[in-house]
Amino acid sequence: xxxxxxxxxxxxxxxxxxxxxxxxxxxxxxxxxxxxxxxxxxxxxxxxxxxxxxxxxxxxxxxxxxxxxxxxxxxxxxxxxxxxxxxxxxxxxxxxxxxxxxxxxxxxxxxxxxxxxxxxxxxxxxxxxxxxxxxxxxxxxxxxxxxxxxxxxxxxxxxxxxxxxxxxxxxxxxxxxxxxxxxxxxxxxxxxxxxxxxxxxxxxxxxxxxxxxxxxxxxxxxxxxxxxxxxxxxxxxxxxxxxxxxxxxxxxxxxxxxxxxxxxxxxxxxxxxxxxxxxxxxxxxx
Amino acid sequence: xxxxxxxxxxxxxxxxxxxxxxxxxxxxxxxxxxxxxxxxxxxxxxxxxxxxxxxxxxxxxxxxxxxxxxxxxxxxxxxxxxxxxxxxxxxxxxxxxxxxxxxxxxxxxxxxxxxxxxxxxxxxxxxxxxxxxxxxxxxxxxxxxxxxxxxxxxxxxxxxxxxxxxxxxxxxxxxxxxxxxxxxxxxxxxxxxxxxxxxxxxxxxxxxxxxxxxxxxxxxxxxxxxxxxxxxxxxxxxxxxxxxxxxxxxxxxxxxxxxxxxxxxxxxxxxxxxxxxxxxxxxxxxxxxxxxxxxxxx
Numbered sequence: 001x002x003x004x005x006x007x008x009x010x011x012x013x014x015x016x017x018x019x020x021x022x023x024x025x026x027x028x029x030x031x032x033x034x035x036x037x038x039x040x041x042x043x044x045x046x047x048x049x050x051x052x053x054x055x056x057x058x059x060x061x062x063x064x065x066x067x068x069x070x071x072x073x074x075x076x077x078x079x080x081x082x083x084x085x086x087x088x089x090x091x092x093x094x095x096x097x098x099x100x101x102x103x104x105x106x107x108x109x110x111x112x113x114x115x116x117x118x119x120x121x122x123x124x125x126x127x128x129x130x131x132x133x134x135x136x137x138x139x140x141x142x143x144x145x146x147x148x149x150x151x152x153x154x155x156x157x158x159x160x161x162x163x164x165x166x167x168x169x170x171x172x173x174x175x176x177x178x179x180x181x182x183x184x185x186x187x188x189x190x191x192x193x194x195x196x197x198x199x200x201x202x203x204x205x206x207x208x209x210x211x212x213x214x215x216x217x218x219x220x221x222x223x224x225x226x227x228x229x230x231x232x233x234x235x236x237x238x239x240x241x242x243x244x245x246x247x248x249x250x251x252x253x254x255x256x257x258x259x260x261x262x263x264x265x266x267x268x269x270x271x272x273x274x275x276x277x278x279x280x281x282x283x284x285x286x
Numbered sequence: 287x288x289x290x291x292x293x294x295x296x297x298x299x300x301x302x303x304x305x306x307x308x309x310x311x312x313x314x315x316x317x318x319x320x321x322x323x324x325x326x327x328x329x330x331x332x333x334x335x336x337x338x339x340x341x342x343x344x345x346x347x348x349x350x351x352x353x354x355x356x357x358x359x360x361x362x363x364x365x366x367x368x369x370x371x372x373x374x375x376x377x378x379x380x381x382x383x384x385x386x387x388x389x390x391x392x393x394x395x396x397x398x399x400x401x402x403x404x405x406x407x408x409x410x411x412x413x414x415x416x417x418x419x420x421x422x423x424x425x426x427x428x429x430x431x432x433x434x435x436x437x438x439x440x441x442x443x444x445x446x447x448x449x450x451x452x453x454x455x456x457x458x459x460x461x462x463x464x465x466x467x468x469x470x471x472x473x474x475x476x477x478x479x480x481x482x483x484x485x486x487x488x489x490x491x492x493x494x495x496x497x498x499x500x501x502x503x504x505x506x507x508x509x510x511x512x513x514x515x516x517x518x519x520x521x522x523x524x525x526x527x528x529x530x531x532x533x534x535x536x537x538x539x540x541x542x543x544x545x546x547x548x549x550x551x552x553x554x555x556x557x558x559x560x561x562x563x564x565x566x567x568x569x570x571x572x573x574x575x576x577x578x579x580x581x582x583x584x
Contacts, residue, residue, distance in 0.1 A: 076323065076324075076326070076473070078322070079322040079323045079473030080326065080473050080474050080487040080492070081487055087321070088346060088462060089322075092346050092347075092461065095348070095458055096461070099454070099455045100455070100459050100528065100532060103456075104548075106446055107446065111545035112544070115549065119548060119549055122549050123552070125552070126532060126555060126559075127459065127528050129560060130528050131463055131467065133559050133562055134463075134467040134520055136567060137520060138470045138471050138516070138517065139470060139570075140566055140567075140570040142516045142517065142520070143483070144485075144574060146574050147570065148577075164577060165576055166577060167488070168577065169486075169490055170485075170486035170489065175563075176567070177564060180560065181560070184560070224446045224448075225448055229451065
């Protein structure tokens with residue numbers, strides 16, 4: 001059975017209240033642990049600083065998880081022109097966009113919180129805008145196929161009808177305009193969330209190093225390196241987790257699978273809680 | 287002022303390096319069948335079509351290129367710290383990463399193809415010998431240019447990330463851009479030349495890839511020849527534009543309005559790309575028209 005023929009079982013994608021409540025409780029426990037660690041002096045900066053850092057990380061992760069659902073991904077079927085979307089994996093593409101955003105956000109970090117977040121978001125959106133355009137150019141000029149979606153009758157933005165442009169025996173192909181816009185929005189959210197995580201960690205590490213007397217030229221370099229590595233790591237965790245929620249392909253915000261995003265956000269909140277705690281504890285032994 | 291002019295020059299150079307990297311990356315992955323279309327290469331023997339196409343995808347291109355570029359960046363960085371000349375250091379790093387890519391390619395091809403032995407798919411040693419070195423050559427070009435671009439970002443443009451961390455970011459972005467843009471052309475236009483041009487591949491045709499070239503059986507090196515015409519340059523343009531605009535908007539517009547200039551420039555560039563995309567979409571609809579029954583595949 002090919003990937004495209006594999007249909008998700010029964011209630012896959014349904015919101016599960018019990019599991020979600022447990023995940024949220026776990027996340028609250030992680031935030032409480034950060035508060036306690038700060039209060040007891042194991043993490044520097046007092047009780048509030050570690051807690052607020054962790055909350056920022058969790059918010060960033062939730063933004064990434066939400067953003068991933070916008071990115072139109074068709075995987076192997078898209079490469080054959082069998083389904084719309086970009087012909088690669090959800091996790092890889094979302095991470096690529098997010099890291100491009102993180103690159104811009106980290107560069108602008110010295111200019112202030114707002115500029116860094118906006119710079120990160122735009123970096124991710126720009127990467128997706130260029131990638132999506134080149135994907136459509138490949139389809140149109142390389143393979144002679146117009147964009148068509150199999151999931152909606154009309155493009156929600158342009159109103160273009162889809163069915164008559166769809167090749168027989170396929171679920172559509174290319175990137176209809178709604179998918180293009182979805183890709184850019186996904187890149188924006190990814191870059192924004194990744195940069196938020198990076199800045200939270202960077203500020204916390206800088207403060208921790210200063211508190212224990214690690215100063216000089218190497219301290220900021222170490223802080224940037226650690227924050228960058230953990231931000232990238234957390235990006236991969238959330239993107240992979242969201243990719244499992246999507247299971248295979250998604251066309252963008254108009255795809256029925258898009259409605260599954262609350263489940264990914266809850267999972268991201270829980271996962272980033274524990275990952276963020278580990279990231280904070282890296283400097284606890286100092 | 288001088289700093290900005292140098293910044294613009296480096297931006298252009300990094301963009302050009304990235305364009306070469308993207309083109310080499312896509313050609314490398316097409317010769318080695320590492321992108322998403324590898325599922326069709328893996329599927330073909332199960333549908334009764336044995337072939338001589340290389341297949342080295344264990345994970346996708348983005349994680350693989352993250353590994354190779356980061357490895358090269360890390361080794362180069364270590365040598366630079368030891369005061370080795372930067373050009374030599376980057377070459378040392380790239381050579382090591384290319385050998386790792388060669389080992390990866392060999393084990394992946396043997397492993398994946400051996401798993402298909404129950405469907406009668408043989409392991410062709412001549413394919414292994416001829417194709418592996420060709421993918422290594424392309425990988426060298428892709429890795430070297432990406433590492434050089436990262437080095438420029440780190441030293442001349444003063445990005446806060448260290449060289450290996452820039453390797454992670456741009457290695458993944460290279461794989462993602464190349465995989466997204468180049469895969470359809472290799473997957474549909476190359477592997478399914480038995481299907482009509484100007485339509486998607488029907489799901490029922492999955493696995494029925496073209497296995498014969500003009501003279502004898504097709505090998506993966508022919509794929510490089512074919513996809514270097516459009517898929518490779520398109521991937522190169524994609525990655526080159528990403529690197530160029532990401533750097534350009536920052537270098538030129540960040541001094542304006544305390545950094546908000548770069549954000550506004552980014553929004554304008556995104557909107558321009560959006561308009562171009564809409565134009566391409568409408569152009570395709572007007573010129574190709576709706577799908578007609580006459581184009582139906584048997």
